[in-house]
Amino acid sequence: MFEFIVGYYNYWMYIGLMMIGFYAMMAKRNLIKKIIGMNIFQSAIILFYVSTSVKKGGVTVPILEHAHEGHGAHHAVDIMQYANPLPHVLMLTAIVVMVATLGVAVAVCIMIYRRYNTLEEDEIIMSIKRG
Amino acid sequence: MIAQIPILIIVIPLISSLFCPLIGLWRRGLSYFWAVFSLSLCALASINTLLTVIDSGTIHYRLGGWAPPFGIEYVVDHLNAMMLVIVSVISLMVAVYSKRSVEQELPEKAVYFYTVFLLQVTGFLGIVITGDLFNLYVFLEIGSLAGYALIAIGEDGAPLATFRYIVMGTIGACFYLLGVGYIYISTGSLNMADVQQLLPQLYDSKVILTAIAFLLAGLAVKMALFPVHVWLPDAYTKAPSATSALIAPLMTKISLYVMIRILFTVFQPHLSIELLPVTDIMVWAGFVAILAGGIMALAQTDFKRMLCYVVVAEVGYIVGGVGLANTIAIKGAVLHILNDAVMTVGLFTVAGIIMYKTKSHDISDFHGLFKKMPFTMFAFMVGALSIIGVPPTCGFFSKWYLIQGAVIANHWAFLIALLLSSLISVVLFFRVIEIGYVFQASHGGHAHSTGQAATIDEAPLSMLIPTIAIALGIILIGVYNQAVLSNIVAFAVPQL
Numbered sequence: 001m002f003e004f005i006v007g008y009y010n011y012w013m014y015i016g017l018m019m020i021g022f023y024a025m026m027a028k029r030n031l032i033k034k035i036i037g038m039n040i041f042q043s044a045i046i047l048f049y050v051s052t053s054v055k056k057g058g059v060t061v062p063i064l065e066h067a068h069e070g071h072g073a074h075h076a077v078d079i080m081q082y083a084n085p086l087p088h089v090l091m092l093t094a095i096v097v098m099v100a101t102l103g104v105a106v107a108v109c110i111m112i113y114r115r116y117n118t119l120e121e122d123e124i125i126m127s128i129k130r131g
Numbered sequence: 132m133i134a135q136i137p138i139l140i141i142v143i144p145l146i147s148s149l150f151c152p153l154i155g156l157w158r159r160g161l162s163y164f165w166a167v168f169s170l171s172l173c174a175l176a177s178i179n180t181l182l183t184v185i186d187s188g189t190i191h192y193r194l195g196g197w198a199p200p201f202g203i204e205y206v207v208d209h210l211n212a213m214m215l216v217i218v219s220v221i222s223l224m225v226a227v228y229s230k231r232s233v234e235q236e237l238p239e240k241a242v243y244f245y246t247v248f249l250l251q252v253t254g255f256l257g258i259v260i261t262g263d264l265f266n267l268y269v270f271l272e273i274g275s276l277a278g279y280a281l282i283a284i285g286e287d288g289a290p291l292a293t294f295r296y297i298v299m300g301t302i303g304a305c306f307y308l309l310g311v312g313y314i315y316i317s318t319g320s321l322n323m324a325d326v327q328q329l330l331p332q333l334y335d336s337k338v339i340l341t342a343i344a345f346l347l348a349g350l351a352v353k354m355a356l357f358p359v360h361v362w363l364p365d366a367y368t369k370a371p372s373a374t375s376a377l378i379a380p381l382m383t384k385i386s387l388y389v390m391i392r393i394l395f396t397v398f399q400p401h402l403s404i405e406l407l408p409v410t411d412i413m414v415w416a417g418f419v420a421i422l423a424g425g426i427m428a429l430a431q432t433d434f435k436r437m438l439c440y441v442v443v444a445e446v447g448y449i450v451g452g453v454g455l456a457n458t459i460a461i462k463g464a465v466l467h468i469l470n471d472a473v474m475t476v477g478l479f480t481v482a483g484i485i486m487y488k489t490k491s492h493d494i495s496d497f498h499g500l501f502k503k504m505p506f507t508m509f510a511f512m513v514g515a516l517s518i519i520g521v522p523p524t525c526g527f528f529s530k531w532y533l534i535q536g537a538v539i540a541n542h543w544a545f546l547i548a549l550l551l552s553s554l555i556s557v558v559l560f561f562r563v564i565e566i567g568y569v570f571q572a573s574h575g576g577h578a579h580s581t582g583q584a585a586t587i588d589e590a591p592l593s594m595l596i597p598t599i600a601i602a603l604g605i606i607l608i609g610v611y612n613q614a615v616l617s618n619i620v621a622f623a624v625p626q627l
Contacts, residue, residue: 025298034294038301045305045312052316087315090265094308097272104279105297111283111290121291128288 010051017044031112031119035105042098046091053084061085136176136183137192137205140215141257143173148249155242163230166245170223170252177215177256184212185618191262199262200325206262210465210623214259214388217472218381222252228480228597229373232487236371237284244281244373251277251377258385264311264321264397267389268304271353275300278382281374282366292365299362303352310346313338314397323397334402343402343409346393354386354446357420364439368492372483375435379442380475384468387449391465394453395625403456404627410456414545417451420444421548425555435482435492437559438475441518444552445471451545452533460536461624466616467529470517473608474526477514477601481507484590484598500567503587506595508567510602515560517605520553525609 005012017040024037062082109119116124147169155162184190184207192205207215226248233241254274261267279300283293315321317338318329333339355363363383367375394403403409424444431437449471452464484507485500486492501508517526530549537546589595608615 022302025302031294034298038298042301042305045308048309049312052312090315093265093269097269097276100276101272101297101301104276105294108279108283108290108294108297112294115287115290124291128291 014048029121049087053087144249144253151246162242162245174219174223177219181212204262218255224597225377232372282370285370289369296362296366303349306349310342313342360443368436376479380472400625410454413454417447418548420447455536455540463532470525474517480598481511510598513602519556523609528612
């Protein structure tokens, strides 16, 4: 049991973070708090991806040194020496997407604030109902 | 040049959306023609692709010449060739249609509207054409972000509806991303065809179960399947008319396409149908969605909002049809994706015309519209009959195949839901037709509706022509449904 918890600690952390974000998105009434929750939620997924590429035991970044000198088979790559670069690359794209989402969400918040002068969801709904 | 057509379908709207603001800066009115021009090119390219696929089978396009498991690959088979044509032709129709409605509703923002409009179409087309799971996520978010922007500029209450859509849509997209992550850590690949080859050894792994659960839950939010549909009615009702005509038919249908892709291409039908109870759950989800969507549509007094709940019910048709998991039902479901996209765009364009003329989308303001705008109401009648499922409109045929599939699968509850839904649609649309035929409002009407009654006449031609074309399309697809079935849909259905 202890092994199960410690051995997979990166997954537990991402699940915990994701649930914090999820709670904030669902339960908070303030729109900015919802946006913060959304960001925590997305960051949790980034951490999940990045943590899956880690290998234990002195692995390094996947950069081949002196790759252009000499020829022959000694350039064969031992993948166990390098962390998997692909999740990082995917997450660079995902970060861009998330920044864009954040930007659109904040822009919509500004529109809401200009129209209703508040960012509390219940007050906005009240003022919509009053017409 | 011909070999590059698959990538041109994406590149044309993407590049033209970058140039759109520049052209708008030079001559504001030109941005509309620019959008229509690039979408016509895009539609031609996708029709050409469809014909090539019918002629010579699946097209594989390697981006930058990188071989598939490492590079991103665009794969066009019968299913997504059909989707490409649906998306590009419908968006072209809506672009032509949008001119007057955008001038009236968003007079200052027309240039930016068309910029984002083109980005939205890029997102939709990219989701459909790509053969890479992560690339699909990126396009999904391009489409969604453009959609948020297009909806937020709507009438009062639109920003709040958009905010809710952003929160829900982000959860959906993140679940999808998480599902892709689980597939990636267990197979090491993101290419759909490659994953399909690698997965069967892992079918008893719990990671794969988690992956399929996250993928389907995420897509359910994006396609507005019943319990998680709550973002849809508000967002699409309050969006500008041109936006709801573009997004309401396409966004849900494209998520349904992705669902079919995931179930039958990424995972093999064997897993989705036999090893897991995925399809059983889907039939019941469809059952609930059809009834709940229909009943909530009955409760609406707003025309656009009613259509939104009809969309929720139609999503139930397709999810349930795929869930029945026999060849005829899946054929019906795929055909219904086409039919429902055309019917929904037809009805939303009518709603936009009525909005343009009467400044309202409340059903009680529809008095006497049949007399004042006969052509528009003809298009409305065709769309309504198709939703109800009256031959020879296309809605009848896909419903017929779904019913046959339900009989073969011995799923009587779903059959009853299909028939009940037709009855509910009869009530829904005849209520509108009745109000439309009565000329003098018996209760006196609202002050503004009677005040404007004299000025309401037939819609301008730029709105009317696409609307009538869509209505004729509904009838033509119905008449030639056998050709669509045997040339396209028959190849899009998995071999069971």
